[in-house]
Structures are given as C-alpha cells and as structure tokens.
Amino acid sequence: MVEYKINDNIEPGELDKFFHGWKSPPSIEIKEKLINGSDLIVTAREDGKLVGFLTAISDGAMHAFISLVEVLETHQGKGIGSHLMRRAIDYFKGYYDIVLITDKDKGAFYKKFGFNEIYGMHIRDFKYRLNPSPLAGEGKACPELVSGGEGE
Numbered sequence: 001m002v003e004y005k006i007n008d009n010i011e012p013g014e015l016d017k018f019f020h021g022w023k024s025p026p027s028i029e030i031k032e033k034l035i036n037g038s039d040l041i042v043t044a045r046e047d048g049k050l051v052g053f054l055t056a057i058s059d060g061a062m063h064a065f066i067s068l069v070e071v072l073e074t075h076q077g078k079g080i081g082s083h084l085m086r087r088a089i090d091y092f093k094g095y096y097d098i099v100l101i102t103d104k105d106k107g108a109f110y111k112k113f114g115f116n117e118i119y120g121m122h123i124r125d126f127k128y129r130l131n132p133s134p135l136a137g138e139g140k141a142c143p144e145l146v147s148g149g150e151g152e
Ligand SMILES: CC(C)(COP(=O)(O)OP(=O)(O)OC[C@H]1O[C@@H](n2cnc3c(N)ncnc32)[C@H](O)[C@@H]1OP(=O)(O)O)[C@@H](O)C(=O)NCCC(=O)NCCS
Pocket: 069, 070, 071, 072, 075, 076, 077, 078, 079, 080, 081, 082, 083, 101, 102, 103, 105, 106, 107, 108, 109, 112
C-alpha cells in the first residue's frame, strides 16, 4: 500500500532513483538544499520506500509554486502523481495562484487538476549549481543600495 505524508523527512540519497531522463539532474548537495528549502514536501512511500514526491515553495499567503513532481518509472500510471497533486492543491487551498512549469506533452496531466495554460517567462541554466551569490545570505542589502545607487 502506498502511504502519503505531508512534510515527511527525505534523505537526499533517496532521490537518486528519480530525475530519470533529465538532461541535467541535481547533484546530491542540491538535493539536500532543495529538500531543506521547500515549503511543502509530499511523499508517497511503499513499505517505507520513496516511490514519489512533490515539492513546492510559497510565500505562505498568495502564491505557491509546485517545483517538482516525480514518480519512480516503475510506479507511474498507478495514480500516485495524481494523489501527490491533490494533496498539494488541498494544502494551498485559498491561495491566489498555484503555478508550475512543465513540458507541453505533460500539460494534459496537470489540466486534469484544473491547471490552465498561461503566458510565462523564465531563465534556465542547465549548469545550475549551489548559489554562489553573496546576496543569497539573509538580510544583505543590494550593493547599489549600499553605495547609493547609480550616479555614485
Ligand atoms: C508526470 C507524472 C508525475 C505522472 O504521475 P503518475 O503517477 O504516473 O500519474 P497518474 O497515474 O496519477 O496519472 C493520472 C492521469 O494522468 C495521465 N498522465 C500521466 N502521465 C502523463 C503524462 N506524462 N502526460 C499526459 N498524461 C499523463 C494518466 O494517463 C492518467 O490519466 P487517466 O486519469 O485518464 O487514467 C509521472 O509520470 C512522472 O513522474 N514522470 C516523470 C517526471 C516528470 O515528468 N515530472 C513532471 C515534470 S513537470
């Protein structure tokens, strides 16, 4: 039987069997960061083994972004992805927007839950890595504000 849990603990190594077919799968360090940095994690476990998971980030009030929905290849087509999606949609009930990015050929899966196509933009970096920016730390001001901005 598959058991679903909200904000279950995941070990980074448990994600090794996922991201099948990704051009640029995340490193173990990035897996650890994304687990710790997500505002919502929904897991699907069969006899304790992780067979699917969903992660999302949110501002806690208006906007939620479903960042990853992954089901092991061996377990696809059994309703697990649908369960994960329904749990996340319930969790963010009342929010202004729940958004996600997907490949066009997977649109049909998300439309089943009421998602509509919208216009969007993004920057993608296939060489993504842990954020080296000094601005990534908490409470750091932007350099242009510190120096007085343009004209100085
Ligand atoms: C996409 C994914 C999450 C779906 O999970 P799943 O557990 O296989 O899906 P379900 O069994 O809940 O399928 C529910 C319905 O969606 C349909 N569906 C599943 N995957 C689909 C896809 N890739 N494209 C279109 N429809 C799909 C199923 O046919 C099923 O239709 P039905 O209700 O008419 O029978 C899963 O296939 C997966 O992990 N794929 C690899 C990773 C991935 O692509 N993640 C999404 C990145 S945006």
